[in-house]
Amino acid sequence: xxxxxxxxxxxxxxxxxxxxxxxxxxxxxxxxxxxxxxxxxxxxxxxxxxxxxxxxxxxxxxxxxxxxxxxxxxxxxxxxxxxxxxxxxxxxxxxxxxxxxxxxxxxxxxxxxxxxxxxxxxxxxxxxxxxxxxxxxxxxxxxxxxxxxxxxxxxxxxxxxxxxxxxxxxxx
Numbered sequence: 001x002x003x004x005x006x007x008x009x010x011x012x013x014x015x016x017x018x019x020x021x022x023x024x025x026x027x028x029x030x031x032x033x034x035x036x037x038x039x040x041x042x043x044x045x046x047x048x049x050x051x052x053x054x055x056x057x058x059x060x061x062x063x064x065x066x067x068x069x070x071x072x073x074x075x076x077x078x079x080x081x082x083x084x085x086x087x088x089x090x091x092x093x094x095x096x097x098x099x100x101x102x103x104x105x106x107x108x109x110x111x112x113x114x115x116x117x118x119x120x121x122x123x124x125x126x127x128x129x130x131x132x133x134x135x136x137x138x139x140x141x142x143x144x145x146x147x148x149x150x151x152x153x154x155x156x157x158x159x160x161x162x163x164x165x166x167x168x169x170x171x172x
Contacts, residue, residue: 002127011119019115026108032090035099040159044152047114048075051145054118055138058125062138070142077143078150079157087155093163101159110155114148117141 052071059067090102121141124131131137 007123015119019112019119022111022115023108026105026111029101029103029107030105031103033101033103034094035101035159037097037099037160037163040099040156044149044156047152048149051114051118051149054121055142055145058121059132059138059141061133062135066135067138067142070139071146071149074143074146075150075153076146078147078152079154080150081147082151082154082158085151086158087151088158091159091162097163099159099162107155110148110151117144117148121145 052068055067055071056064085106087106088101088104090104092100094100121144124137
């Protein structure tokens with residue numbers, strides 16, 4: 001049986017560098033900042049494409065239709081979950097088309113969650129490669145991958161929606 005120490009010490013340095021980069025990006029978002037309209041959708045697009053590709057590659061033997069469908073279910077669950085989470089809570093549209101987003105620890109937690117999903121899936125597949133053929137494992141992993149993407153997309157949608165709200169206020 002593989003110990004946690006073995007797993008951590010045999011993880012490539014590049015993986016830890018990726019985690020460090022994600023933590024730094026998340027820490028930057030704990031402060032109020034201005035975001036361009038492009039940047040609002042850039043992270044969810046990149047994370048979404050990477051997570052879907054990761055799920056499809058890791059579980060190709062379990063079936064791309066099942067894996068893709070479960071990823072979509074996870075993304076939908078994440079997107080809908082933001083109705084109760086209501087993130088970000090402090091956001092406003094600026095006259096120049098950018099947005100001011102209040103600082104929050106939520107993006108940091110979400111980025112670490114994205115990392116953890118990928119890390120746990122890759123470790124599980126390294127320890128037991130047969131999981132790549134298991135439809136239940138594929139479904140669970142794809143839902144987890146999609147969930148993080150859905151949460152990020154819902155956050156971006158809420159930021160973008162402030163543009164419409166600002167337009168309504170200006171018209172009044």
